[in-house]
Amino acid sequence: MTPELLVAIIVTVVGASTPILIAALGELIVEKSGVLNLGVEGMMLVGAITAFVIVFVTGNHYLAILLAAAAGVATSLIFGFLTLSLSANQTATGLALTIFGTGFSALAGQGYSARPVTLLGPLFPAEIATHPMWRVLFGYSALVYFALIMVVAVWFFLKRTRAGLILRAVGENDLSAHSIGYSVIGVRYLAVMFGGAMAGIAGACFPLLLTPQWAERMTAGRGWIAVALVVFASWKPFRLLAGAYLFGLVVTMELYAKAGGGPLSAIPSELWAALPYLATVVVLVLISIRRDASTNAPACLGKPFLPAN
Amino acid sequence: MTLTRRNVLKVGAAAAALPLLGGKAFAQAEPLKVGFMLIGTVNDNGWNFGHAQGAKFMKEALGDAVAEPTIVENVPEGPDCERVLRELAQSGHKLIFATSFGYGDYVIKVAEQFPDVKFEHATGYQRSDNVATYNARFHEGRAVCGTIAGHLSKTGKAGYIGSFPIPEVVLGINSFVLAARKVNPAFEITPVYISTWNDPAKEADAARAMIDQGIDIIAQHTDGPAALQVAEERGIVGGFGQGADMVAFAPKAQLTSIIDNWGPTYVESAEAVIAGTWASADRWPGLKEGEVQIGPYNASIPADVVAAAEAVKAGQIDGSFNIFTGPINDHTGAERVAAGVTLTDGELLSMDWYVEGVNPPA
Numbered sequence: 001m002t003p004e005l006l007v008a009i010i011v012t013v014v015g016a017s018t019p020i021l022i023a024a025l026g027e028l029i030v031e032k033s034g035v036l037n038l039g040v041e042g043m044m045l046v047g048a049i050t051a052f053v054i055v056f057v058t059g060n061h062y063l064a065i066l067l068a069a070a071a072g073v074a075t076s077l078i079f080g081f082l083t084l085s086l087s088a089n090q091t092a093t094g095l096a097l098t099i100f101g102t103g104f105s106a107l108a109g110q111g112y113s114a115r116p117v118t119l120l121g122p123l124f125p126a127e128i129a130t131h132p133m134w135r136v137l138f139g140y141s142a143l144v145y146f147a148l149i150m151v152v153a154v155w156f157f158l159k160r161t162r163a164g165l166i167l168r169a170v171g172e173n174d175l176s177a178h179s180i181g182y183s184v185i186g187v188r189y190l191a192v193m194f195g196g197a198m199a200g201i202a203g204a205c206f207p208l209l210l211t212p213q214w215a216e217r218m219t220a221g222r223g224w225i226a227v228a229l230v231v232f233a234s235w236k237p238f239r240l241l242a243g244a245y246l247f248g249l250v251v252t253m254e255l256y257a258k259a260g261g262g263p264l265s266a267i268p269s270e271l272w273a274a275l276p277y278l279a280t281v282v283v284l285v286l287i288s289i290r291r292d293a294s295t296n297a298p299a300c301l302g303k304p305f306l307p308a309n
Numbered sequence: 310m311t312l313t314r315r316n317v318l319k320v321g322a323a324a325a326a327l328p329l330l331g332g333k334a335f336a337q338a339e340p341l342k343v344g345f346m347l348i349g350t351v352n353d354n355g356w357n358f359g360h361a362q363g364a365k366f367m368k369e370a371l372g373d374a375v376a377e378p379t380i381v382e383n384v385p386e387g388p389d390c391e392r393v394l395r396e397l398a399q400s401g402h403k404l405i406f407a408t409s410f411g412y413g414d415y416v417i418k419v420a421e422q423f424p425d426v427k428f429e430h431a432t433g434y435q436r437s438d439n440v441a442t443y444n445a446r447f448h449e450g451r452a453v454c455g456t457i458a459g460h461l462s463k464t465g466k467a468g469y470i471g472s473f474p475i476p477e478v479v480l481g482i483n484s485f486v487l488a489a490r491k492v493n494p495a496f497e498i499t500p501v502y503i504s505t506w507n508d509p510a511k512e513a514d515a516a517r518a519m520i521d522q523g524i525d526i527i528a529q530h531t532d533g534p535a536a537l538q539v540a541e542e543r544g545i546v547g548g549f550g551q552g553a554d555m556v557a558f559a560p561k562a563q564l565t566s567i568i569d570n571w572g573p574t575y576v577e578s579a580e581a582v583i584a585g586t587w588a589s590a591d592r593w594p595g596l597k598e599g600e601v602q603i604g605p606y607n608a609s610i611p612a613d614v615v616a617a618a619e620a621v622k623a624g625q626i627d628g629s630f631n632i633f634t635g636p637i638n639d640h641t642g643a644e645r646v647a648a649g650v651t652l653t654d655g656e657l658l659s660m661d662w663y664v665e666g667v668n669p670p671a
Contacts (some may be wrong), residue, residue, distance in 0.1 A: 010522035012514055078511055106350065112350035116538065116558045130459055195332045211513040211535040213558065216383075218348040220508040229343060251511070255518035258501040 007136045009256055014144055019044070019219075019250030023226035024233075024240050025154050026103025026198025031230055032158065033191035034171035034300035038094025039079050040199050041223025042101020047072045049105040052112060052214040055207065061120040063149045063202050065143070072200020075101060080192040084185050087304040098223070106216045112309035113214055120208040122292075143201070143209050150198075150242075167191060171298035174305045184305045199230040232280055232307070234296040236288055237263045243283075250275045311561045324418035341583050343367065343403035343575075346393055349380050349507055356534035357382070357553035359569035360542075367651055370593075375579055378573035386411025391419055398423040404582045406431065406575070416440055421468075424637045427587050429578060432477055434658065436589050443574055446595025447477075448484035448657070449625045450567035452632040453603050454549045455485035456621045457564050459492030459528045460614040461546050468519030469500045470512055470529035470536050476660045478530045484632050485528055486666045488621065499524070499668045509535040520545055534558035547607065554604040563574025567620070574600060585611040593654060597615065597626045612657070634658060 010117050023040050030037050031253040054064035058091035079097045082088040122129035123145060124138040131138075158164040170187045178184050225247060235240035254272035257264035343364070351361035358489065364378040371451040379402060384390045390412050397405050398419060407416050408431040420440045421429045433442045435671045457546025458467055482500055500514050502642040512531050516539035519527060527548040529536045534555040540562035549557065550566025574592065581587040594600040603622055606615050635646030640663040646652060652660075663669045 005521060013523070016514055017511070106352075113350075113358075114354050114557060116534075119542070154318060173569045210510040211536055213509060213534060214537075215507065215533055216352060217507070218509050220510065222503070222510075231406075242429050252518070253516060255501060255503075255511075255515045258520070259499055259515070259519040259524075260522040261499065261668055266671050269504060273504060288653060 001068050003051045004132050007133055009252065010136050011139055012256075013245065013248045013252045014140060014285055015209055015248075016252050017244045018147045019202040020226050020247060021241060021244035022143075022150065022205065023146070023199050023202035024229040024244060025237065026151050026195035026238065027227055028190050028230050028233070028235060029154060029158075029167070029198075030195035032171045032235060032298055033167050033189050034174055034298050034303065034305075035083065035192055035301040036090045036094065037076070037079055037097070037192060037195055038091060038194075038227060039075070039097025039101065040202075041198035041219060041221065042104075042227050043072045043196050044076045044203035044206075044219045044223045045101045045217070046075045047200030048206045049112075049203075049214060051156025051204035051206040052179065054118060055117045056084060056112065056115055059118075061088050061208055064144075065120075066202035068200040069197040070200070072196040072198070072203065074196070075098070075198070079196075082188050083304065084188050084192070087306060088105060090302050090304070097104070102217060109214050109216060110240055115214070116210045117207060120211045135168050136277035141209055143205050146201070151237050151241045154294045158237070160306060168298075171300055174300045174303075175307060177306070178307050184307075188305070191267065196253065199226075201269060202226070228280065229299075231297075232283055235298065236296070246279065247276050250279070294306035315485050325341055337399075338356070340374055341404060342376045342402040343378045343579055344397035344405040345378055346384050346390060346397070346405065346407045346409075348384060348411075348414065350382050351380060351531060353507065353532045354534060354555065356569070357408070357532065358576065359552050360406070360571055360592070363569075363575045367575040367629055370572070371579055371583075374583055379646065383583055384409075384412075384601045388415075391415040392553050394419040394428075395422070398426045399471050403427060404579060404587075405429070407433075409568060416457065416494050422524045427578075427582055436591060438589055441578075441587075441589045441591065443592040444477075445569060445571070445600045446593060447567060447569075447620075448480045450601045450603060451481045451484040451597045451616050452488040452625065453622050454528060454565065454567065456490030456492060456527070456618045457549075457606075457610065458485065459489035459496050460488070461610070461615060462526045463546065464525045465493055465497065466524045467496070467498045467526040467528060468516070468524040469498050470515050470519075470527070471500050471502045472506045472530055472531050473504065474500075474502055474656055479663065480657055481530055482667060483660065483664045485630050486664055487637065492617070497666045497668060498506070500670055502670060503531070505531075509533050512536050516540065517538030517543075532547065534608055537562055539619075550604060556605070557618075561607070563607060564610060565606045568602040568604050570600050570602050573598065589627045595625070596622060597628075639663065640665055640667050640669050 027040055047068035051064040055068050079093055082093045085089045119140040122139055123142045128134045128138045132223040168183055169186050174184045229243045232243045345364050347357045349357040370376055379626040381393050384393050404427045410432045413433045413435050416428050416430045417435050428440045430442050432444050436442055469482050484496050494655045501598035502516055503511050516527055516536040518546050520543050525546040527536050527540050527549055530626035537555055537559040541559040547564040550563050552569050554566045556563050577617050627663045630650050633652040636648040639645040
């Protein structure tokens with residue numbers, strides 16, 4: 001394998017991993033506040049069609065990312081209102097949100113399917129962004145660096161800030177947080193909105209980073225991968241980064257191995273398809289062996305907040 | 310009219326209520342209701358778009374003799390499609406087109422319960438008294454594309470993105486490679502199966518993986534333009550539109566396209582049902598009947614290459630050329646088809662081996 005090919009593979013892996021990482025970081029914050037939002041896939045699709053339409057109409061990629069985030073927030077507020085204000089079942093509402101997002105994006109996208117846009121270009125100047133070797137560090141669009149910065153930001157927020165501590169308190173013991181005067185519902189609304197914004201940006205990655213078109217259901221289940229990754233990473237941002245890149249590596253290596261021949265191409269595609277799930281099982285087993293880490297799930301995850309009046 | 314499955318339910322409920330109102334008396338004068346069941350969305354710009362265009366063509370051609378066609382989108386190949394078929398049949402549709410391979414078993418099952426409804430299953434092989442099958446000879450178009458690829462490829466290596474290794478896809482790959490090797494005997498192709506019909510991001514990544522490893526021509530048997538867009542972005546020699554003209558996505562990279570034209574087939578079937586002459590059959594028209602068409606050639610292709618492609622096209626239309634006439638070797642180099650022998654339709658439809666020049670996937 002030549003160094004150039006290695007660089008090319010890494011660039012593709014990073015692209016494939018980025019939307020999953022962004023969506024999962026949002027869901028991690030949501031779950032840390034004690035809320036389980038299974039509507040990630042739906043919010044991503046709303047973000048994807050919003051980004052596509054904005055780029056198609058204005059040609060401005062950054063405006064598209066911004067408005068995709070706003071659309072994700074708006075979609076997440078439907079979930080927030082139902083589960084937080086009305087205490088509806090979070091699992092059922094999240095599933096409904098995915099179905100809604102799928103249908104809404106398909107409706108909004110009618111008439112946009114035969115229209116191409118352009119990808120968001122690299123952030124750095126072309127001399128280093130297209131260099132055969134240096135592009136491994138500098139060849140990406142802003143979305144990739146945003147995802148990496150957000151990994152550190154989410155970790156810092158949860159571990160090192162007072163607001164992060166409050167968020168974790170709300171997720172671990174909502175009644176205690178409530179009794180000392182924190183607004184449990186308010187904190188959870190903010191967390192759900194952050195999750196919506198990140199899912200919207202993750203959706204924007206599809207037309208702006210991966211394939212410059214609109215196709216119905218173009219996220220193809222990656223929102224669910226993001227939800228699973230949060231558990232896989234036991235609610236830790238840096239493990240999430242590793243998990244997302246590992247997933248991207250497996251799905252991308254499958255394609256490179258099949259296209260390039262060589263020893264890896266002898267692996268049947270069924271085994272490649274099973275690898276991420278096998279990895280999940282292995283990680284879950286490892287987590288279970290270490291008893292202290294298995295309690296990392298937020299204690300109030302998925303439970304509606306119903307204070308005794 | 311594009312209906313969601315929920316609306317079909319409503320229509321079904323209304324139709325079920327009709328006989329109670331004494332509606333049977335005027336049922337004869339009603340225009341023929343035709344239903345279409347699609348695996349994806351009509352906005353995919355490819356396979357499903359082609360069927361929707363065919364439905365539109367049928368309505369325009371037959372006017373008031375047929376009702377506005379009912380199109381049910383996004384029907385998975387599983388038990389759900391049986392329900393959709395039954396709802397269509399119960400709501401008065403007398404001709405129903407099921408347009409994906411995996412619907413086959415369910416079509417046969419539902420057709421037994423509705424003997425007065427005619428079913429037609431695209432790309433299928435199971436027939437009964439009221440179930441016909443139809444397909445298009447897309448591989449004839451692949452031979453035209455392969456001829457162009459053989460002339461233009463500098464590396465002599467092409468990539469081919471497939472959905473699943475089913476005979477229809479294998480047939481297309483073999484046709485493409487046979488045609489390319491008639492021009493460049495060293496031409497080779499590596500198929501990559503991505504196990505889905507519609508995951509544009511994965512299609513794009515597969516295209517990147519192939520281009521990074523030295524191919525300069527790309528073809529695909531999936532439903533969208535993602536691979537062509539990557540070809541455009543990377544500036545390789547090019548690729549081919551599949552199902553529809555995709556020039557808007559890749560003005561430089563799309564060398565030509567294979568266009569599905571189902572309209573005439575649908576008109577023929579609807580007319581036969583109205584006239585009462587419909588009979589179960591297996592239809593497999595191609596370039597000659599105009600069901601498979603070749604889109605415009607890219608202006609960048611040299612005139613002699615266009616002429617060679619046109620010659621392959623013309624030969625298949627007048628019957629003087631068949632891409633599956635031997636001698637044909639399989640991928641190990643052993644002779645599979647003797648000189649002068651042409652594979653039968655049955656052998657084409659069950660093709661499970663690769664010709665020489667294909668690096669077979671695991």
